Amino acid sequence: MxxxxxxxxxxxxxxxxxxxxxxxxxxxxxxxxxxxxxxxxxxxxxxxxxxxxxxxxxxxxxxxxxxxxxxxxxxxxxxxxxxxxxxxxxxxxxxxxxxxxxxxxxxxxxxxxxxxxxxxxxxxxxxxxxxxxxxxxxxxxxxxxxxxxxxxxxxxxxxxxxxxxxxxxxxxxxxxxxxxxxxxxxxxxxxxxxxxxxxxxxxxxxxxxxxxxxxxxxxxxxxxxxxxxxxxxxxxxxxxxxxxxxxLEFKQAYVNAKKDDVIIINSPVGMPGRAIRNGFLEDVKKSQKTPDFCKYNCLRTCIPEKAPYCIAQALLNAQKGNLDEGFAFCGQNVYRxxxxxxxxxxxxxxxxxxxxxx
The missing domain is CATH 3.20.20.70 (Aldolase class I)
Structure with a gap:
């Protein structure tokens, strides 16, 4: 059909x-x-x-x-x-x-x-x-x-x-x-x-x-x-x-992702999110990130003084290929x-x- x-x-x-x-x-x-x-x-x-x-x-x-x-x-x-x-x-x-x-x-x-x-x-x-x-x-x-x-x-x-x-x-x-x-x-x-x-x-x-x-x-x-x-x-x-x-590094993170790499994170903007597990997010989980000075004032729901990191900067870093200082959002089926x-x-x-x- x-x-x-x-x-x-x-x-x-x-x-x-x-x-x-x-x-x-x-x-x-x-x-x-x-x-x-x-x-x-x-x-x-x-x-x-x-x-x-x-x-x-x-x-x-x-x-x-x-x-x-x-x-x-x-x-x-x-x-x-x-x-x-x-x-x-x-x-x-x-x-x-x-x-x-x-x-x-x-x-x-x-x-x-x-x-x-x-x-x-x-x-x-x-x-x-x-x-x-x-x-x-x-x-x-x-x-x-x-x-x-x-x-x-x-x-x-x-x-x-x-x-x-x-x-x-x-x-x-x-x-x-x-x-x-x-x-x-x-x-x-x-x-x-x-x-x-x-x-x-x-x-x-x-x-x-x-x-x-x-x-x-x-x-x-x-x-x-x-x-x-x-x-x-x-x-x-x-x-x-x-x-x-x-x-290319961002795209390759999708290709390399395994099923167990897909996790739910607590975003600094007050919403849950689905992302690919990496070293950056592991450091966040261990509270090894400190709040950043807010450069952008981009989201009304973000409270910079309480945020462990600037999500805008983290996503930009990942987009450019620097996944050591950022992470990639993804859908549940990314491992496929x-x-x-x-x-x-x-x-x-x-x-x-x-x-x-x-």
Missing amino acids: KLPSLKIGNLEARIPIIQGGMGVGISMSGLASAVANAGGIGVISGLHLSLSDPKWGINIRKANIEALRAEIRKAYKLAPNGIIGVNILVAITEYATMVKTAIEEGIDMIISGAGLPLNLPEFVKGTQTKAVPIVSSAKAASVICKSWDKKHGYCPDAVVVEGPLAGGHLGFKREELENIDEHRLEDVVPEVIEAVKPYEEKYGRKIPVIAAGGIFDGKDIAKFLKLGASGVQMATRFVATYECDAS VDKIVHVSDLMDELVKEAEENL
Whole structure:
């Protein structure tokens, strides 16, 4: 059976795959444009795009805005006919400014998690930019839909449902992650589909539900499409591609990871996260790291004087290949990654597997 396209409003991706946004500097214009050119939806992470560029000096806030503009323009230049999104965390200090900047640059969609993006419609309403919240439960989807409907007369253009097997910061409590079977993505996706139905009926349009978190191959894609999802979001698989914007050392950490290397950490920003175990994280666990002076004031949830390390700097170090002074976030299935490939080949493989299992 042929894989269906993914329609979000007037946008249509030939392949129903959204590449997950990964910061710091993991998914930028290089990866996003490659995915878009291959028929999926490429996503730039809006988190600290400027940190790897020394020309900005100490003016981090202005730098992030200008770097976001530059990355969006570069992505569309590389993929003029592709669909590009930006992932902007609700928790970042400059959320509103980053959202406005992306819209000014004509971004196709803004995908927003790490909090409830309750004011996102006020920015996108009246524009061509789609508003796509990330949720981890039907309850969160209902809260967003109800709030957007009441305050803005708007409903989500799509909803990404992220399960507990995802990488990076997670929308679950640590104890919930230790009982993953109670929060299976297979159970949550149908619940979210039901939760958005009243708003589909009210607004007279479909709200595509996108499954995310732990999706690794075409079999997984087929499974969630059969459960009613309109598409999937995948991140981990796209790290081990030549087009990914991370260093070779970062990508190799994915290839080398074993199942026992995948751990849940307590992030300095107050959320649990999934990462690859390494010496840096072992030192953190042993309390051998000391708080850093805050250079960035990037996340509202971070308390620098209590943080054992600056997560922005640690992620940037890892992106550049210095994993002795940083670490790599990852999805639960990272241990299944065994080689670095081209995005186009990965997409072909995923489509073939999915069509064989539909």
